[in-house]
Amino acid sequence: MPALAARGLRAGYGRGADIVRGVDLDQAPESIVTVIGPNGSGKSSFVKTLAGLLPARAGSVSVTGRDVTAEPPARRVAAGLAYVPQEANVFPSLTIGENLKLATEFLRGRAGVGAEQRTRVLELFPELGARLRTRAGDLSGGQRQMLAFASALLAAPEVLLLDEPSAGLSPKFVGETMEAIVRVRQTGVTVLLVEQNVAAALRIADEAVVLVAGQVSLRAPAKDVSPADLGDLFFAKVA
């Protein structure tokens, strides 16, 4: 059974045209799939639709076999689907400790959420545990990204959706972020990674999905995809 599945997913904003145009996805458990594509190809809209922030106009989303298409974002988290947005992914007026607390407070009853998971997550991101009283708004971009990962992981998700985690980070932090994603996968979490930094994403992913104009134009093992070959694909016209 796929950890994450989408069938004929279509979505858009307001009364505008569809941005996501019939995307299918089957992601194996504990894999990293990267969704890449040119600007405006619908990558972020796709991942927002999976998270429930953008309503699906058609199609379905399921997590470990459970259909969550009609569920609001909060219930999708309880179903095992965590999401880290591209920007504004922590609560700046809350401290690190409060951000972490909030991540589980409304998920009581979900298996795996609790003190053990908190210990495991703080082991993954040890710098957070030492600064629990620091306001999240005072953190650097890289530190915020770690806090955002940690907050999402505290929900003990089956699937973690990451929207451009390297955006705006220095090359040093991009490397650290990618390493953190690999560590997260090693804990048994399935990761869907939307990335603009194609080379970095392909290095850690098992599979690549190329999205152009809201449609899947290529799906292949990441090791078989060369960033140099993607130019033609990115700018190809999709019917």
Add this chain to the structure above:
Amino acid sequence: MAAQLFLNGLVTGLLLALPALALTLIFGVLKFANFAVGAMLTFGAYAAWVANVQLGLPLFASALVAAAATALAGVVADHFAFERLRERGSITLMVASMGVSLVIENVCRFFFGNASRGFDIPPSRPIRWEGLRINHEQITTAVTVVLCLIAVDLLLRFSPLGRAMRAVADNASLAAVRGVDRRVIARLTWALSGALLGLAGVLAGLDRAIDPLIGWNYQIPIFAAAILGGLGSPLGAVAGAIVIGVAEEMSALVIPTNYRQVVSFTVILALLLFRANGLFGAKAARK
């Protein structure tokens, strides 16, 4: 004279602090200026009057009834009006709050008429201390407000609900993907704001006669206080309320008391012109 005015202003400011806090909570969490604060305050005053005068309950119990009734009124208003308009933007919600305000005011007028009413409490002599005259109502107001402010501060800082409210104020979409149900938080914010406005109505009823326009008398100072503090900032709302209360009372030294609301208008105008984010503006702007 100046010391007496300062004391009166402090108590007036504390009275304003509760509705200003309610206004700023709604603004912070739900992102619109609720013009129904005055009407909800009126509703609270009448609810307490019914409990106190018609049902014969003591004032303390009547205040609890007023808080509960106004909290319920807020939740009902959210269910029938604001929730349906949540995605339409802050201007639509603000206009809707004007409509809700008119409905509440006219419901009060329909059931209670235009006559002035007062609570059934025994008259008591004011306390004289160091040349100052302190009414029992002023002491009741100050103690009630300070206790409420401490309770709200503890709730916002240390409870899961408070954290969720601050999180929704920061970023509602992110809160949703952290498992926070925005609808539930919106309802609870209305309930909390309603309770504060209900209590403010009781305190206003101790200060002056209860009539359908009692809330309107406070509307401009409430907005001036919340804007002065920085809309969305609870601490700012309280600080702004005390500044407005003291400034309004102290203005009696230089202008006739009939014109003291000029102070609130002037503060709003000056802030809009020179510091739109208010005293605690940076925080409010970030939210």
